[in-house]
Amino acid sequence: MNENEKVTIYDISERLNISAATVSRALNNNPKISLKTKELVIKTAKEMNYIQNRLAQSLKSGKTFNVGVIVPYINRNFFSSVIRGIEEELSPRGYHVIICQTHEKFENEVRNIDALLNTQIDGIFISISKTTKDNGHIQKVLNSKTPLIFFDRKQDSPVFSSVTIDDFNGAYLATEHLINQGCRKIVHFKGDSNLEIYTKRYEGYEAALKKYNLPIKKKFIIPVDSTVEAGQLAVSQLWKLKEKPDAIFSAGDYSALGAIQELKKLGVKIPSEVCVIGFSNEPFTQHMELGISSVDQTPLEMGKIAAQVFLEQLLGDKKLTIQKKVVLAPELYIRDSSNKSQVETSKRKVRI
Amino acid sequence: MNENEKVTIYDISERLNISAATVSRALNNNPKISLKTKELVIKTAKEMNYIQNRLAQSLKSGKTFNVGVIVPYINRNFFSSVIRGIEEELSPRGYHVIICQTHEKFENEVRNIDALLNTQIDGIFISISKTTKDNGHIQKVLNSKTPLIFFDRKQDSPVFSSVTIDDFNGAYLATEHLINQGCRKIVHFKGDSNLEIYTKRYEGYEAALKKYNLPIKKKFIIPVDSTVEAGQLAVSQLWKLKEKPDAIFSAGDYSALGAIQELKKLGVKIPSEVCVIGFSNEPFTQHMELGISSVDQTPLEMGKIAAQVFLEQLLGDKKLTIQKKVVLAPELYIRDSSNKSQVETSKRKVRI
DNA sequence: AATTTTAATGCAATCGATTGTACTTTATTG
DNA sequence: CAATAAAGTACAATCGATTGCATTAAAATT
Numbered sequence: 001m002n003e004n005e006k007v008t009i010y011d012i013s014e015r016l017n018i019s020a021a022t023v024s025r026a027l028n029n030n031p032k033i034s035l036k037t038k039e040l041v042i043k044t045a046k047e048m049n050y051i052q053n054r055l056a057q058s059l060k061s062g063k064t065f066n067v068g069v070i071v072p073y074i075n076r077n078f079f080s081s082v083i084r085g086i087e088e089e090l091s092p093r094g095y096h097v098i099i100c101q102t103h104e105k106f107e108n109e110v111r112n113i114d115a116l117l118n119t120q121i122d123g124i125f126i127s128i129s130k131t132t133k134d135n136g137h138i139q140k141v142l143n144s145k146t147p148l149i150f151f152d153r154k155q156d157s158p159v160f161s162s163v164t165i166d167d168f169n170g171a172y173l174a175t176e177h178l179i180n181q182g183c184r185k186i187v188h189f190k191g192d193s194n195l196e197i198y199t200k201r202y203e204g205y206e207a208a209l210k211k212y213n214l215p216i217k218k219k220f221i222i223p224v225d226s227t228v229e230a231g232q233l234a235v236s237q238l239w240k241l242k243e244k245p246d247a248i249f250s251a252g253d254y255s256a257l258g259a260i261q262e263l264k265k266l267g268v269k270i271p272s273e274v275c276v277i278g279f280s281n282e283p284f285t286q287h288m289e290l291g292i293s294s295v296d297q298t299p300l301e302m303g304k305i306a307a308q309v310f311l312e313q314l315l316g317d318k319k320l321t322i323q324k325k326v327v328l329a330p331e332l333y334i335r336d337s338s339n340k341s342q343v344e345t346s347k348r349k350v351r352i
Numbered sequence: 353m354n355e356n357e358k359v360t361i362y363d364i365s366e367r368l369n370i371s372a373a374t375v376s377r378a379l380n381n382n383p384k385i386s387l388k389t390k391e392l393v394i395k396t397a398k399e400m401n402y403i404q405n406r407l408a409q410s411l412k413s414g415k416t417f418n419v420g421v422i423v424p425y426i427n428r429n430f431f432s433s434v435i436r437g438i439e440e441e442l443s444p445r446g447y448h449v450i451i452c453q454t455h456e457k458f459e460n461e462v463r464n465i466d467a468l469l470n471t472q473i474d475g476i477f478i479s480i481s482k483t484t485k486d487n488g489h490i491q492k493v494l495n496s497k498t499p500l501i502f503f504d505r506k507q508d509s510p511v512f513s514s515v516t517i518d519d520f521n522g523a524y525l526a527t528e529h530l531i532n533q534g535c536r537k538i539v540h541f542k543g544d545s546n547l548e549i550y551t552k553r554y555e556g557y558e559a560a561l562k563k564y565n566l567p568i569k570k571k572f573i574i575p576v577d578s579t580v581e582a583g584q585l586a587v588s589q590l591w592k593l594k595e596k597p598d599a600i601f602s603a604g605d606y607s608a609l610g611a612i613q614e615l616k617k618l619g620v621k622i623p624s625e626v627c628v629i630g631f632s633n634e635p636f637t638q639h640m641e642l643g644i645s646s647v648d649q650t651p652l653e654m655g656k657i658a659a660q661v662f663l664e665q666l667l668g669d670k671k672l673t674i675q676k677k678v679v680l681a682p683e684l685y686i687r688d689s690s691n692k693s694q695v696e697t698s699k700r701k702v703r704i
Numbered sequence: 705a706a707t708t709t710t711a712a713t714g715c716a717a718t719c720g721a722t723t724g725t726a727c728t729t730t731a732t733t734g
Numbered sequence: 735c736a737a738t739a740a741a742g743t744a745c746a747a748t749c750g751a752t753t754g755c756a757t758t759a760a761a762a763t764t
Contacts, residue, residue, distance in 0.1 A: 006496075008720055019744045024721060034742060049495060054470045055411045056720035059749045064407065066450070066471075075436045080427040087426065087453055096450045096471060098418070101439055118406045119418075119448060143401060144358075228639075257639055264641075284636035287580075287609055289616075360750055371714045376751060386712060408750035411719045 007050045016044060027052070058120070067310070068116035070100045070109060070126040077282055078299050079127065082151060085303020086125060093311070095122070102129040113137040123147040123310050128155055130192045147313045151306045152297070153195050161313065161324040163306040167197045170295040170330030171204025174249050174277045177293075177332065179212050181275050181340050183247035186214070189224035189234060189259070191251040201251045201279065220245060224255045226280075231258020239266055246274055247338070253278035253285055253294055260292065260337060275338040281331075291335030298328055359402045368396060379404070410472065419662070420468035422452045422461060422478040429634055430651050431479065434503060437655020438477060445663070447474070454481040465489040475499040475662050480507055482544045499665045503658045504649070505547050513665065513676040515658040519549045522647040522682035523556025526601050526629050529645075529684065531564050533627050533692050535599035538566070541576035541586060541611070543603040553603045553631065572597060576607045578632075583610020591618055598626055599690070605630035605637055605646055612644065612689060627690035633683075643687030650680055 009023040016023075018037070026033045026041035058064040069086060071079040087097045098121065100112040109129050116124055117140065124146060135155055141148045142159060150162035178186050188205045191198030202221070209216050219241065224230045231254065238245060239262075250256035256278030260270060268274050270290065278285060281296035309324055316322045361375040368375075370389070378385045378393035410416040421438060423431040439449045450473065452464035461481050468476055469492065476498060487507055493500045494511060502514035530538050540557045543550030554573070561568050571593065576582045583606065590597060591614075602608035608630030612622060620626050622642065630637060633648035661676050668674045 006720095009722095010720075020721080021723075021745080022743055024723085025743090028722085030723095032742065037742080051469050051496065053411075053472060053720050055407060055416065055472050056749085057722075059405075059407045059411055059720080059751095060722050062749080073436065074426075074439065075429065075432040077427065077429070080432040083451070084425065084427045084453065087451060091452070094467075096452075096467070098448045098450050099435070099439060100443070100448070101436065115446075115448070117403050120405060120407050140401075144403065284639045287636045287640070289641050358750095361752095362750075372751080373715075373753075374713055376753085377713090380752085382753095384712065389712080405750050408719085409752075411721095411750085412752050414719080 006053075007045075007048045008053070009050075012041060012044055012048060012050060015048070016040065062120075064120050064122055065094050066096045066098055066119065066121045067123040067125065068098045068100060068112070068119075068121045070102060070112050070116075070124065072102050072104045072127070072129050074099055074101055078152075078280055078297060081299035082127075082303040082306070085300040085305075086307045087303075089304045089307035090310075104129040104131060106131045106133060110137045113141060117141065117144050117146065121146065122314075123149070125149050125151055125306055125310070127151050127153040128195075129153075130194055132194070147310055149306050149310050149313075151302055153197055156196075157323075159323055161309050161322075161326070163302055163309060163326040163328065164197070165297050165302070165328045165330045167200035167330070168204040168207070170279065170297075170332070171201035171249070171251075172208045173204075173330075173332050174279070174293075174295050175205045175208035176211075177334065178247040178249060178275050178277060178338060179208065179214070181247070181271070181338060183275050184214060185217075185220065185243065185245045186247040186249055187220045187222065187238060187245040189231065189248065189250035189252065189255050190221055191224075191226065193223075198251055205249055224250065224252075226250075226252025226254045228254050228258035228261070231255035231260075232262040233258075235259045235262035235266070239268075248274065248276045250276070250278045253280045253282040253292065256292055256294070256337075257284070257288075260290070271336065271338050271340050275340070277338045281333055286333070286335065290337055293335045293338040294333050296331040296333055298331060302328060358405075359397075359400045360405070361402075364393060364396055364400060364402060367400070368392060414472075416472050416474055417446050418448050418450055418471065418473045419475040419477065420450045420452060420464070420471070420473045422454060422464050422468075422476065424454050424456045424479070424481050426451055426453055430504075430632055430649060433651035434479070434655040434658070437652040437657075438659045439655075441656045441659035442662075456481040456483060458483045458485060462489045465493060469493065469496050469498065473498065474666075475501070477501050477503055477658055477662070479503050479505040480547075481505075482546055484546070499662055501658050501662050501665075503654055505549055508548075509675075511675055513661050513674075513678075515654055515661060515678040515680065516549070517649050517654070517680045517682045519552035519682070520556040520559070522631065522649075522684070523553035523601070523603075524560045525556075525682075525684050526631070526645075526647050527557045527560035528564075529686065530599040530601060530627050530629060530690060531560065531566070533599070533623070533690060535627050536566060537569075537572065537595065537597045538599040538601055539572045539574065539590060539597040541583065541600065541602035541604070541607050542573055543576075543578060545575075550603055557601055576602065576604075578602075578604025578606045580606050580610035580613070583607035583612075584614040585610075587611045587614035587618070591620075600626065600628045602628070602630045605632045605634040605644065608644055608646070608689075609636070609640075612642070623688065623690050623692050627692065629690045633685055638685070638687065642689055645687045645690040646685050648683040648685055650683060654680060 009020045013020040013023045023041050026038045069083055074080055102108040109132055148160045152164055154162040190202050206216055222234050224234045248259050256276050260276055277293040279295045281294040285292035285294045305326055361372045365372040365375045375393050378390045421435055426432055454460040461484055500512045504516055506514040542554050558568055574586050576586045600611050608628055612628055629645040631647045633646040637644035637646045657678055
């Protein structure tokens with residue numbers, strides 16, 4: 001009774017003395033098959049514990065209903081949230097999400113792209129690594145006619161779509177907010193210049209200073225990795241200078257946290273003496289006793305929209321010329337670390 | 353020159369006037385093929401931008417080199433870290449990880465299992481949802497002869513392997529630590545009783561109290577979801593009692609955080625008046641000004657070991673009787689929230 | 705040069721589902 | 735009741751790679 005091997009439509013067809021074609025059509029609810037047959041087939045399939053082999057189906061149809069997502073690390077809150085967004089949008093449509101990590105290494109990115117193309121995924125979502133230089137691997141994707149969507153960390157591309165936030169504006173508003181708090185000597189912790197997101201954030205910072213006629217000082221623009229340690233180190237060095245800053249706009253939350261820790265150690269009052277604002281709105285920023293102001297990148301939404309762009313692309317003309325650049329509005333969360341006016345703001349959020 | 357369609361081994365065989373079988377063998381480095389031919393084929397394949405179709409290969413071999421991971425939410429630090437561990441262990445062996453979310457809903461879990469079996473994955477890793485009741489879906493996996501590994505939140509199963517931490521002992525040690533701090537009236541925030549991890553934690557708490565001859569009071573055992581709000585609420589209600597607790601052992605970090613926030617609001621000193629310890633060692637617990645003590649579940653290691661168990665299973669006898677139960681040791685991180693002695697402990701960790 | 709080994713390669717079936725086309729029923733119509 | 739239309743099924747090719755077995759070509763042996 002209990003078949004030992006996997007049940008196929010051939011097993012069903014044999015049992016019912018009909019052709020496999022009929023079984024297939026019956027299971028796919030093809031109108032050419034009589035109701036009687038359909039019901040019989042479906043009932044028998046259930047009885048025999050038939051499980052459709054999507055592999056064979058995919059081979060035939062050329063569609064796998066799998067998409068690949070490439071990120072530096074999946075356990076970084078921002079990335080896992082984007083992935084969640086993608087999954088939630090695509091899962092109801094029958095897609096599965098395959099995840100790949102690059103560990104910020106270009107070589108892994110290339111390897112992952114190759115592997116995904118191999119697996120015949122229907123699309124790729126990618127946030128490039130810090131060390132990604134050329135775009136040969138992206139070119140390969142283009143050749144294979146596979147849709148690809150950049151999110152957050154993109155490469156300039158005349159053909160591929162992207163979903164990002166307006167990093168320039170996020171940074172501009174963060175800086176402007178600091179200026180509004182009365183800060184005049186604002187330090188910027190700058191992220192890796194290889195990534196557009198960080199150069200944009202830097203430009204937004206600069207633009208805000210210019211707008212308010214504040215001088216742009218080289219010594220106040222410091223390359224800082226987004227780690228607690230880097231933030232601590234940066235502050236400890238900054239506070240050896242004669243001219244002390246009165247605010248820090250960090251391109252990352254972890255370095256903002258490190259800065260705050262070091263400032264406390266130095267006995268500097270926050271926000272009265274120095275205001276601090278980060279970027280990413282990591283969960284911990286709101287849980288601190290002294291909440292850290294930050295710019296939210298709306299990762300969940302970013303994932304969902306990236307998925308939508310992908311789906312649109314599929315429907316549209318097969319030519320990959322339907323390139324689309326979505327830029328989301330970042331959200332400024334003002335918390336204690338930059339709020340001198342001490343209004344109740346722990347939950348105040350400024351939608352830009 | 354530039355083929356419009358995908359290149360297959362047939363295209364290569366045509367171009368070289370050899371059979372597809374030879375091409376296949378050449379690409380697979382079969383010893384029966386002459387070096388000359390091999391080199392020629394490989395060179396031509398590269399020229400023609402040949403990409404192997406793993407779908408066809410999988411159909412033939414019955415192995416997809418895909419595994420599925422089912423979790424409640426992928427953007428919960430614990431789960432994304434386990435997934436990271438799984439990915440890092442399996443990726444070098446050519447496997448891909450497909451992720452599925454249940455949103456803590458049983459129906460989604462069933463759906464996900466079905467979908468994964470459909471896709472012909474080579475294995476499933478699952479952490480069951482809070483609402484999972486029966487195990488019909490797990491039975492289906494058994495019928496399909498697909499290896500399945502439970503991690504963290506498991507179901508009792510005589511056939512499937514699992515990788516968990518010793519929740520009982522983690523809870524026992526956390527409670528013992530509180531007792532060692534001089535606490536005598538210890539509250540327990542208990543998680544959903546449907547999950548073994550939480551009943552085990554409760555039992556560990558109870559055992560520690562018994563060991564030290566402390567009374568077990570029903571009113572001090574409170575069902576609390578692991579959210580900040582639930583933690584706040586629980587404390588605000590507890591502190592209406594005549595007899596105030598002097599410690600809280602929470603089965604989750606978020607509720608521990610909520611408790612701390614509420615205690616501060618009530619003007620209760622931590623840790624001098626009340627000690628608090630959580631569970632999970634979420635990243636934010638160490639970043640707080642007042643670090644929150646917690647029990648680490650070593651998620652990365654859990655993922656890696658789960659992957660190893662899966663690989664072992666593949667090598668072993670095809671019969672699924674090679675069931676293996678791995679129990680990892682939790683790690684106690686003692687921080688300010690429960691450390692009255694005020695020794696430098698921000699990084700002290702007790703390996704059990 | 706003839707024959708036996710050995711090395712290379714080709715043929716054809718297979719994995720499981722889908723689908724255009726051909727064929728056989730059954731129903732409809734004059 | 736024969737002829738035609740409509741409905742229901744079956745045949746066989748296809749997707750792309752793999753592999754046991756047969757076959758051919760080359761090398762070694764006598």
